[in-house]
Amino acid sequence: MVGVVLLSALSLNTCLEVTVDDKVIGYVNSQSTFNAALALAEANSEKDYGMEIVGPYNTVSANTVHKLFVNKLTTEELSEKIDDNVQWLINGVILNINNGELQFAVANEAEGQKVLDTLFAENTVSDPNVVIKSIDFLEDVKLEKANVQISQLKSSDEILAQIKAGKEAVQIHSVVAGESLWSIAHDNGLTVDGLKQLNPQLETERLQIGQELQLTKLEPLLNVVLTKEVTAEEMIAYETQIEESAELLRGEREVKTAGQEGKKLVTYTVKEANGVALEKNVLNEIVIAEPVTEVVTEGTATLMIASRSGSGALSWPIRGRINSPYGSRSRGFHTGLDIDANTGDSVKAAAGGKVVTAGWEGGYGYCVILDHGNGLKTRYAHLSKITCSMGQTILRGEELGKAGSTGNSTGPHLHFEVIINGNTQNPMDYLS
DSSP: OHHHHHHHHHHEEEEEEEEETTEEEEEESOHHHHHHHHHHHHHHHHHHHTSOEEEESSOEEEEEEEEESOOBOOHHHHHHHHHHHOOEEEEEEEEEETTTTEEEEESSHHHHHHHHHHHHHHTOOOOTTEEEEEEEESSOEEEEEEEEEGGGBOOHHHHHHHHHHOSSOOOEEEOOTTOOHHHHHHHTTOOHHHHHHHOTTOOSSOOOTTOEEEOOOOOOSSOEEEEEEEEEEEEEOOOEEEEEEEEEEBTOEEEEEOOBOEEEEEEEEEEEETTEEEEEEEEEEEEEEOOBOEEEEEEEEOOOOSOOSOOOOBOOSSOOOEEEOSEEETTEEEOSEEEEOOTTOEEEOSSOEEEEEEEEOGGGOEEEEEEEETTEEEEEEEESEEOSOTTOEEOTTOEEEEOBOOSSOSSSEEEEEEEETTEEEOGGGTBO
């Protein structure tokens, strides 16, 4: 019994228990060993990081305890354990956004200022026509000196990437059957215009099943607000003045004086956030060239259709040999002229008129009929292609189709008819 008591007395040691934030990391013989180990750990970290350390972020302490059979650490051993368990502080800078709503730690003020300067530079342009009036952040932004953890330090590039990454992930919607821009916008709390702004690739409002639309926009963590004056040269549209002339047929027009656009220098005040215009107001306009009014003469005369004496009121729709004239022939009555042509030759209006037929017309094949008013119509048949549309106004000499051999035809040609008050007439009496 006496031996046990003696052994216990010999094994019970007074030492210092070293803790980091209440976590025991080891034991040492003396305060001097603890102090030396802490100083060595700090010196080694300064060497590793290349920064002046002001101390540990954690609470590191050494308290006297009595322990049986404890292993005492050397200065070097304790130094390593301290370095493994603490975060070191340096005299750094905090990039503080909206009074702590968001914070970034940087090594020095220059690194923090680089972030702000880069965001400003990315939202300005070097242009002699642009004058920067002001640039700032929408948020409250400050660079403040503070003790910061080395592990929390970020480079300017890392901070810029995080700021640009935005506050939320982009939401994508896949179009399903029956949906429209309006229904998608309505279901997601957007306007159609807002949905179009999020999806500038849209060229039409017609959607395809499975088509993907962006419903949200990435909002940057910092918003650069720029006010600038922009001067641009713009065109001034010219006006058109119409004059009537009895020397031209109805449906025909001639440009008497060509119109010419004017020019002006316009200075705008533009306020934008992250490159997106918020406001745009005209500050000043200077006209540097007045527009020239276009003067157009439009015909009021009607075709003389009562005469069969070759009045020459109609132009030839195509030039070529007459393969078959108007009138009776062995297989019946031929209601027009067959004019020789090659497939694809341009067929032009014999006079100005309105397209009242443009499509397939049985034996006529692809056919166009123009209504010239005053009871006169002209037909253009066996076309290979129609280049006008129903209701269109065609001017004299303007193309309406291409010659061909569609319908009841033995070869490429143009079948041309003159129809007065519903009855065909000999086109030769009206062609010049």
